[in-house]
Amino acid sequence: MxxxxxxxxxxxxxxxxxxxxxxxxxxxxxxxxxxxxxxxxxxxxxxxxxxxxxxxxxxxxxxxxxxxxxxxxxxxxxxxxxxxxxxxxxxxxxxxxxxxxxxxxxxxxxxxxxxxxxxxxxxxxxxxxxxxxxxxxxxxxxxxxxxxxxxxxxxxxxxxxxxxxxxxxxxxxxxxxxxxxxxxxxxxxxxxxxxxxxxxxxxxxxxxxxxxxxxxxxxxxxxxxxxxxxxxxxxxxxxxxxxxxxxxxxxxxxxxxxxxxxxxxxxxxxxxxxxxxxxxxxxxxxxxxxxxxxxxxxxxxxxxxxxxxxxxxxxxxHQAIEPPDKTQALALDHVAGELTLEQVNFSYEAEQPVLRNLSLRVKPGQVVALVGPSGAGKSTLFSLLLRFNTAQSGRVLLDGCDLADLKASELRKAVALVPQQSAVFSGTVAEAIAFGRPATLEQIRAAARLANADGFIEAMPGGYQARVEERGSNFSGGQLQRLAIARAVLGDPAVLLLDEATSALDAESEEAVQRGLDQAMAGRTVLVIAHRLSTVQEADSIVVLEHGQIVDQGNHDLLISRPGRYRDLCERQLIRGA
Missing domain, CATH: 1.20.1560.10 (ABC transporter type 1, transmembrane domain)
Known part of the structure; x- marks a missing residue:
């Protein structure tokens, strides 16, 4: 109130x-x-x-x-x-x-x-x-x-x-x-x-x-x-x-x-x-x-x-605003994409911790999946990486630099989000992909090709100048998701955050979006939130979260070969070992 x-x-x-x-x-x-x-x-x-x-x-x-x-x-x-x-x-x-x-x-x-x-x-x-x-x-x-x-x-x-x-x-x-x-x-x-x-x-x-x-x-x-x-x-x-x-x-x-x-x-x-x-x-x-x-x-x-x-x-x-950049905030130059979390603790309300002493290292170019039940802290982790929220203790680092020391605008150019529900603003398709950033039409086309979106855009009357109606009502869910991927990769981010990017799609749309994701993920550090475990079996590492803590970590073959929370989740979704 x-x-x-x-x-x-x-x-x-x-x-x-x-x-x-x-x-x-x-x-x-x-x-x-x-x-x-x-x-x-x-x-x-x-x-x-x-x-x-x-x-x-x-x-x-x-x-x-x-x-x-x-x-x-x-x-x-x-x-x-x-x-x-x-x-x-x-x-x-x-x-x-x-x-x-x-x-x-x-x-x-x-x-x-x-x-x-x-x-x-x-x-x-x-x-x-x-x-x-x-x-x-x-x-x-x-x-x-x-x-x-x-x-x-x-x-x-x-x-x-x-x-x-x-x-x-x-x-x-x-x-x-x-x-x-x-x-x-x-x-x-x-x-x-x-x-x-x-x-x-x-x-x-x-x-x-x-x-x-x-x-x-x-x-x-x-x-x-x-x-x-x-x-x-x-x-x-x-x-x-x-x-x-x-x-x-x-x-x-x-x-x-x-x-x-x-x-x-x-x-x-x-x-x-x-x-x-x-x-x-x-x-x-x-x-x-x-x-x-x-x-x-x-x-x-x-x-x-x-x-x-x-x-x-x-x-x-009189409402609280996002913490401003520090006076001597650092600008990012070349970003390799290494992410490190050191003893991170975070809570939205006192005495209700969401993340507890969480430590994690993601190497440049690695694909890491975050799995676990709802409320485990996966989305909160994303909000910390984008500096939407700040940890009460511990550090979150990008290429060894504390996110708190970086310019927020620079950080968000290096770390891009593809949300579960793709919100697009009305305007032209080109404007929806550019999203207020200076970009040539060729750069926009390149991002669309990378997201497997160029085909359906060119097939529309007007192509990249076709109108996007309010809430993207004239596009299918799969098309909106590919526009969101194109929007994310336009600035060539070093890190991609994928929040259930294909969970709400049918099989055909999921296949088209997945091709776009595979192309967009190449050469980038990727963190994936997934409840459908069939979509993350090829991840380099799978991190199992529960109650804000890492309870297991490894690739699919390793985790499913031994008793644990991951294998329990897989069995519930009828996923067996290779």
């Missing part, structure tokens, strides 16, 4: 600093826009008595001046909105960029505990909401607040006693808005959490629809979905109900305030302290307060919802 850290929009202010010139120009336009309001209120005070007196010439004069001021104000508003929109959107983009970069560096232990749907919602909906709040704060909330101050200052200048009576209602409105805002933020956090859970369920449901149909579990999934959307509806309804209550309450107070001012104004006119022209101007200014108050109320609610979103985004920043 992610723990909520403190979140504040003020922490985003440094991101605005590169756009000082645009903010300054937009600020000048904002000042012009705001300054026009008291001028328009004054003109309204001139216009109403002129209309009452039937002075048509004076009416035309005042209307002409008002139109000029309106035009100036709207031009300033256009400049304000366009000049300030850019920095606000840039901040939103930069925030999203930094969070995505942070996401790619998160510790694998943290990533495994996070929901993909929840993370997707945070980086899309939550980031959008934060961006909208930044934009509205700069482009709408700030000028509305300034308009409120300037127009009310003009009202004080007209009649400070009448303004004092008007001001008595302001604290009540402010308290109500604050109370409602706090409740809205709490409701918004719950609503956003519910949306994240709904997104997670949708991700699982869409990916698992074939399985659901295979087990005729549609009613069960439909019920789960309906439960989630009902919880989502309730959470959203609580937020909407709070907003629905706030607007009429604040609106009533605004109406009561205006009627009170009219009553007090009538008394001030009757006593001779205020003339009709001044009161007309005062009422016009008072009406000009309604719009900014409405905007500030609405924006405050959105700001509170944005606070909830920003807090959820900040939670990502």
């Amino acid at each position: 992610l723990a909520p850290p403190s979140a504040g929009f003020r922490r985003l202010l440094p991101l605005l600093m590169p756009y000082r010139s645009a903010l300054l120009a937009g600020g000048v336009c904002m000042l012009v826009f705001v300054a026009c309001w008291p001028l328009l209120a004054w003109l309204a005070g001139q216009l109403i008595p002129a209309i009452g007196a039937g002075d048509f010439g004076r009416v035309l004069q005042v209307i002409g001046l008002a139109l000029t001021v309106f035009m100036l104000q709207k031009l300033a508003q256009f400049g304000q909105d366009t000049l300030l929109a850019g920095p606000a959107l840039q901040v939103s983009q930069e925030l999203r960029r930094r969070l995505f970069a942070r996401l790619q560096k998160l510790d694998f232990g943290v990533l495994e505990k996070l929901s993909a749907g929840d993370l997707t919602y945070r980086l899309t909906e939550d980031a959008d909401r934060v961006g909208e709040v930044i934009y509205k704060t700069i482009q709408d909330t700030t000028p509305s607040a300034l308009q409120l101050v300037v127009v009310f200052g003009y009202m004080v200048w007209l009649d400070w006693k009448l303004s004092l009576g008007t001001l008595l209602l302001a604290p009540l409105v402010a308290v109500l808005v604050s109370v409602f805002g706090a409740k809205v933020m709490g409701a918004a956090e719950k609503s956003q959490k519910q949306v994240s859970e709904l997104a997670s369920l949708l991700g699982e449901a869409i990916g698992g629809l074939p399985l659901v149909r295979a087990f005729a579990a549609e009613p069960w999934l439909q019920q789960r979905f309906e439960t989630e959307i009902d919880l989502h509806r309730r959470a959203r309804y609580r937020t909407q109900r709070l907003l629905a209550l706030q607007y009429p309450v604040v609106g009533f107070l605004e109406a009561a305030g205006i009627l009170s001012v009219l009553l007090m104004g009538a008394a001030r006119i009757q006593s001779g302290d205020l003339n009709g022209q001044g009161f007309s101007s005062y009422v016009a200014a008072l009406l000009m307060l309604i719009d900014p108050i409405s905007h500030l109320t609405t924006n405050f609610n959105e700001f509170q919802q944005g606070q909830a979103s920003l807090r959820r985004l900040r939670e990502i920043e």
